[in-house]
Amino acid sequence: MGFCIEVSGDYACFTRPEMKVERVSYDVITPSSARAIFESILWKPAIEWHIHKIEVLKPIKWVNIRRNEVGAVLPLGNINKAMKGGAMPALYIEESRQQRAGLFLKEVAYRIHASFSLTDKAEASDNSAKFAEMFKRRARKGQCFNQPYLGCREFSCDFHLIEDFESATSTIEENRHFGWMLYDLDYQRAKEPMPLFYNAVMTQGVINVPDRASEEVRG
Numbered sequence: 001m002g003f004c005i006e007v008s009g010d011y012a013c014f015t016r017p018e019m020k021v022e023r024v025s026y027d028v029i030t031p032s033s034a035r036a037i038f039e040s041i042l043w044k045p046a047i048e049w050h051i052h053k054i055e056v057l058k059p060i061k062w063v064n065i066r067r068n069e070v071g072a073v074l075p076l077g078n079i080n081k082a083m084k085g086g087a088m089p090a091l092y093i094e095e096s097r098q099q100r101a102g103l104f105l106k107e108v109a110y111r112i113h114a115s116f117s118l119t120d121k122a123e124a125s126d127n128s129a130k131f132a133e134m135f136k137r138r139a140r141k142g143q144c145f146n147q148p149y150l151g152c153r154e155f156s157c158d159f160h161l162i163e164d165f166e167s168a169t170s171t172i173e174e175n176r177h178f179g180w181m182l183y184d185l186d187y188q189r190a191k192e193p194m195p196l197f198y199n200a201v202m203t204q205g206v207i208n209v210p211d212r213a214s215e216e217v218r219g
Contacts (some may be wrong), residue, residue, distance in 0.1 A: 003038075003136070003161070004163075005038070011106050023104070028056055036149075050117065056172050057170075059174075062103060071098040111168065176201075177202075180200075196217050198217050
């Protein structure tokens, strides 16, 4: 059973992994970011989301932004000690502040098509129809477990469920070859997730996303 949502936002950043310090976005949303938006609306251990198609609704625009970031993290050991009754760790922003430039997308809008499958964690009482109705009800009301975002948490996005495709916004009339783009992360080895990539091609504003098991997806 397939579902479609339309998402939009003022800014987006789907960071290229080859960039180390400065954030540089891909030209369009990645399948992993699209999946995260569906999961923010409905996530259960019993289901797994799959992205099938991404439609680009607005022309691709760029913006350069310089912003302040914190260049340090609290050591995990200090946090564990605090949880056991030790001194509360602190991180002083003024001492760790760094200015970094970023190349982001602006005024973005996508229509994303996806479906879900039941996982091995599904119980006997679980079925696809139950989760389908749950997702549609939540999407219609704008409900979500956490605020959906476009690549970075500070770039939140609006979403709504698409059920009437006749009145839906048309895609941009553009063909483009984006090259190898991040598909998702393979968590078979939880401590060392492996990035997966696919060759993204946009035809008249539409990007068809291959299945994860396809030969088109490579690690």
